[in-house]
Amino acid sequence: MGATPEDLPFTQWPGTLGLAATGSVDVIEDFAAQSRAEWLAAGLRKGYMYMADVFTDPRWFRGHGTFGEDPEFVSRAMDAIVRGFQGGDRLAADGVALTTKHFPGGGARENGTDPHYAEGRFNIYPTPGSLEEYHLPPFQAAIDAGTSSVMPYYAIPSDEKSSTPQGRVTQFEQLGFAFNKEILDLLRSMGHRGYINSDSGILSKMAWGAEELTTAQRVGLAVMAGTDMFADTNDVDAVRDAFVSGFFTSARLDEAAQLLLEELFTLGLFENPYADPAEADRIVRNTEAAAAAEDAHRRSVVLAKNHDAVLPLTPASLTGKRVYVELMAKELTVKELDALRSRIEQAHPDVAFTTDHRGADVAIVLMKPFVGAYFEFVGVADLAIDDHSHVDIEKVRRIRESVDTLVIGLNAMYPWLLDAIEPLADGLLVGFESRYETMVDAVLGEYSPSGRLPITFPIDADAIAVDADGRCASPNDVPGYAKERHMDGRPYVYVDADGNRYELGHGLTYDVA
Incomplete structure (x- = not known):
């Protein structure tokens, strides 16, 4: 659970998947405008965000940071995000500069493994045309909106495990994207005129494809490929050694410096880098932003199943009944659960709650499954x-x-x-870093759920099983809604006991009297 909303400095919105679940670019525009005002007031002028990646492998650890699996919607979301944070068609003096990531799309994982570790160092494109059809469009939208910077991912595009050519890429160079001139030339050909900002650690831990080179040689390779800035390092000596050794040219040094300085001058960080603490306190977490965020939380909740129209559970239908609320999440403390129950009880004084499910008539079980780690390979x-x-x-x-x-x-x-939980449930709601209290409000009829799934849920473990040769039963580089087109008649989409298909766009609702 962690901190309560009252402990957090900025207005708390749903996660990016939650924003996508609203299905509304207007909500995303509002999020960007409100957040930009808070960041600007607090003196935060740069963000390594947002992810233009399309979520195509359901096991990817970073997938929850995307805007989902629909390239068309992710593209519209990126347009709204970039223009909203940066202040218009190009970076404005009162904007927040963005670094869009992870070019050319981190979703094409090899069975969900992540390139933060060696076992996940490959992007694979087994499906002809998938790079152009699914992964590049959101980056094109961000570039067209004037994103200040683009970050290539760590991964190597696997030539062996991909169908090539992939659109404008004829054959994959076996180098991580920040070292990969072919890929960075593609980025420039798409119209990107800002700087190219590497991901963290490409000169040390995640130098995939360049492991045999010295650090100075890695610097030279990346710079001459088109990388302008190395993230999260102060290794000036390696950069100096690379220049003195002739691993990159004065022209590239001047070009990179100019691109970086343009952003700094545009933001006015040399003239006035300061923020007013009193103004920040006034703007951050203002009532207008809080109301907009609460509306977004409500719109992010998806009613996936409503067997026999059991929902909403109104105070009238609960007369004489007791309601039990449970929460299951990583590192949840008794104190946090008690605090959540208290907030729910205070918000719904007409409902009789109990802390013992054995004496309850109705149970609301909230859960946030979680597994994974950036820097630990867990298979x-x-x-x-x-x-x-x-x-x-x-x-x-x-x-x-x-x-x-x-x-x-x-x-x-x-x-x-979902096979372990959906058959047990009369009603199933799905949120995406949505407030638990807001999900309970939907159960109790405070509003009509309107969210739609931004991702497709797989039918079973066989749909994402990996064979002895490392091939997945469903293509890693294709969004869930399109996977069945490439599976020779095998099903991919989860279907519940009521016949609902949990694919992109699914969502039920009910009328609130």
């Missing part, structure tokens, strides 16, 4: 919802046995395998 990620993902599934089953009605509120970071 191909398992999307099952159970103890390993910090959900006590046996307790969920015991709760189901003791109550007449069970509603599950799943706060999803990934498209989890």
Whole structure:
């Protein structure tokens, strides 16, 4: 759980998948405008954000930071985000400069493995045309909107495991993207005129494809490929050694310096880098932003299942009944659970709550499964919802046995395998870093859910199984909504007990009297 909203300095919106679940570019524009005002007031003028990646492999650890799997919607979201934060068609003096990432798209993972570790160092494109059709369009939108910078990913595009050519790329150079002239030339050909900002650690831990080179040689290779700035390093000596050794030219040094200085001068950071603390206190977490964020949280909640129209559970339908609320999440403390229950009870004084499911008629089980780590290779990620993902599934089953009605509120970071929880639930809501209280409000009829799934949930483990040769049953480089086109008749999309297909765009609703 962590800190409560009251402890956090900035207005708390849903996650990026949650913003996508609203289906509204207007919401994203509002988010960008409100957030830009808060960042500007606090003196924050640069962000390594947002992710233009399309979420195509459901196991990718970074997938929850995307705007989903629909290239067309992600493109519109990136246009709104870049213009909203930067202040218009190009970076403005009162804007927040963005670094769009991770070019040319981090979603094409090899079975979900991430290039923060060697086992995940490849982007693979087994599907002809997938790079151009699915992964590049959101970056084109960000470039057209004038993003100040673009960050290439760590990964190597695998020539062996990809169908080539991929559109404008005839054959993949076996180098990480920040060293890869072919890929960075593609970026420039798409119209990017800002600087190219490497991801962190490409000169040391994640120098994929350049492991045998010295640090100075890696510097030269990246700079001459087109990288203008190395993130998260103060290794000036290696850069100086590379220049003195002739590994990159004076012309490239001047070009990179000019591009970096243009951003700094545009933002006025040499003339006036200061922020007014009193003004920051006035602007940050203002009532208008809080109301807009709460509206976004409501619109991010997806009603995925509503068996026999069990929802909404209104105070009238709950007369004489007791309601139990449970939360299952990583590192959840008793104090945090008690605080959540208290906030829910205060918001719904007409409902009789209990802290013992054995005496309840209705249970609302909130859960946030989670597994994964940046810098620890844990094998191909398992999307099952159970103890390993910090959900006590046996307790969920015991709760189901003791109550007449069970509603599950799943706060999803990934498209989890739902077979362990959906059959137990009369109602299933899905949020994406959405407020738990807001999900409970939907259960209790405070508003009509309107969210739509921004990602497709796989039908079972077989749909994402990996064979002995490392090939996935469903293509890693294709969004969930399109995977069945490439699976020779095998199903990919989860279908619940009521026949609902949990694919991109699915969402139910109900009328609130």
